[in-house]
Amino acid sequence: xxxxxxxxxxxxxxxxxxxxxxxxxxxxxxxxxxxxxxxxxxxxxxxxxxxxxxxxxxxxxxxxxxxxxxxxxxxxxxxxxxxxxxxxxxxxxxxxxxxxxxxxxxxxxxxxxxxxxxxxxxxxxxxxxxxxxxxxxxxxxxxxxxxxxxxxxxxxxxxxxxxxxxxxxxxxxxxxxxxxxxxxxxxxxxxxxxxxxxxxxxxxxxxxxxxxxxxxxxxxxxxxxxxxxxxxxxxxxxxxxxxxxxxxxxxxxxxxxxxxxxxxxxxxxxxxxxxxxxxxxxxxxxxx
Ligand code: FVH
Numbered sequence: 001x002x003x004x005x006x007x008x009x010x011x012x013x014x015x016x017x018x019x020x021x022x023x024x025x026x027x028x029x030x031x032x033x034x035x036x037x038x039x040x041x042x043x044x045x046x047x048x049x050x051x052x053x054x055x056x057x058x059x060x061x062x063x064x065x066x067x068x069x070x071x072x073x074x075x076x077x078x079x080x081x082x083x084x085x086x087x088x089x090x091x092x093x094x095x096x097x098x099x100x101x102x103x104x105x106x107x108x109x110x111x112x113x114x115x116x117x118x119x120x121x122x123x124x125x126x127x128x129x130x131x132x133x134x135x136x137x138x139x140x141x142x143x144x145x146x147x148x149x150x151x152x153x154x155x156x157x158x159x160x161x162x163x164x165x166x167x168x169x170x171x172x173x174x175x176x177x178x179x180x181x182x183x184x185x186x187x188x189x190x191x192x193x194x195x196x197x198x199x200x201x202x203x204x205x206x207x208x209x210x211x212x213x214x215x216x217x218x219x220x221x222x223x224x225x226x227x228x229x230x231x232x233x234x235x236x237x238x239x240x241x242x243x244x245x246x247x248x249x250x251x252x253x254x255x256x257x258x259x260x261x262x263x264x265x266x267x268x269x270x271x272x273x274x275x276x277x278x279x280x281x282x283x284x285x286x287x288x
Contacts, residue, residue: 003027007060008147009053010067010093011038013123018152020090021127023047025151032056034076054224057083061194064163066092066119070099088141090149092117092133096170097163099133104137104162112271113141116162118169119152126152136164179208181258185249188268192252227274227281235282236275 003026008019011033022029023045028063031039032050039049050056053076057063067073073093077084089107091100091114100116107114114137121131131153142149142157148153157162186204188199221227235259242263249256265282274281 003104004062004145004148005029005060007031007050007056007063009033009056009063009065010072011042012066012068013090014126015066015124016042018046018064019127020045021151022148024127025148027151027153028146030056030059031262043092052080053077054080054083057087061086062090062148064090064092069093070095070103074105081110082113083152088115088138088145090115090117090141090145092119093167094118094169097167100136100162100166112266113138114162115141115145116165118165118172119151120169120172128153132156134158134165134168136160152198183208185254185256190253191287192254218278221278222283223278227277227284229278231276231278233278234276235266235279239263239270239275239278242266 005028008015008022009032013020015031015033016038016137019029019031019038019042023042027047029046030048030050031042032053032055032062034041039047041234043049048059050059057077057080065073065076067076070093073091077089084107089112091103095103095116104114104116115135116137118134119126119131121128121135125131132155133149133153134156135149137160139157139160142155146155158168174180183204187200190200191197202206217230221229245259246263249259262282265285266279268285269275269281271275
């Protein structure tokens with residue numbers, strides 16, 4: 001198992017990084033990509049460039065796929081479905097829990113084991129201590145192939161439901177998106193007074209990092225449904241201050257559209273009598 005072989009379908013920015021990690025970890029690696037030519041630097045590292053997707057799938061028991069989206073996974077695997085029988089498919093393509101569950105059913109119908117995965121790293125981080133990957137689906141397949149998968153980054157198995165890895169992946173990406181939206185707005189705001197983004201960035205980074213300390217308390221409040229527990233910055237106060245965030249953006253001549261969606265939610269929570277509670281109570285308004 002320490003140098004067991006692996007097939008990788010998809011040689012985009014991420015696929016190349018995954019293949020490189022397998023190869024440098026000593027795993028004989030067969031690669032394939034829709035557009036030819038992308039395998040050349042990997043062949044120089046020892047990879048085998050398969051003539052087609054069917055040959056690539058047939059080459060090894062462990063088949064890892066990392067393509068743009070689930071539609072492209074279907075495009076590639078649909079025509080070669082017969083070659084999947086008896087193999088393990090690890091799908092590291094970004095998708096939703098529903099897409100993962102549907103794919104798991106389809107792969108099972110082909111007689112193969114399925115693991116869905118989420119990559120919590122950018123390509124240069126693959127194979128380093130900064131990378132971690134989320135997996136869910138066939139536990140036996142995970143246990144068997146864990147040493148190979150660990151070449152990419154720390155491997156976390158979340159459970160037998162294939163939808164769990166994309167659920168956690170998308171939740172983490174959603175948290176990151178909110179942070180990026182706020183950070184871009186802040187950098188644009190100081191820029192209206194000719195403050196260089198690079199000058200302000202260290203202060204912003206320190207502030208955002210410090211504010212993540214509130215996440216565990218929000219989580220406790222959400223789990224208990226007691227949004228007044230431990231509150232230090234109530235939503236009534238925050239809604240009043242948020243008016244200034246929107247007004248300052250408009251006064252300074254920038255669009256508040258990256259931060260504006262929070263405002264009506266805060267106002268609705270206050271209007272419903274929850275002004276004394278924490279911001280975490282906004283999740284009540286998100287639930288359908
Ligand atoms: N790159 C990143 O920072 C993130 C980190 C977290 C995980 N994501 C997800 O990883 C998947 C692949 O992302 P990528 O960065 O490799 O993406 P690209 O460089 O754009 O490469 C896309 C590959 O998909 C192939 N492809 C697209 N459509 C099809 C299709 N219909 N049939 C066959 N292959 C297809 C494309 O092939 P080609 O254009 O070279 O022929 C590339 O191999 C993705 O889910 C991220 O969300 C990356």
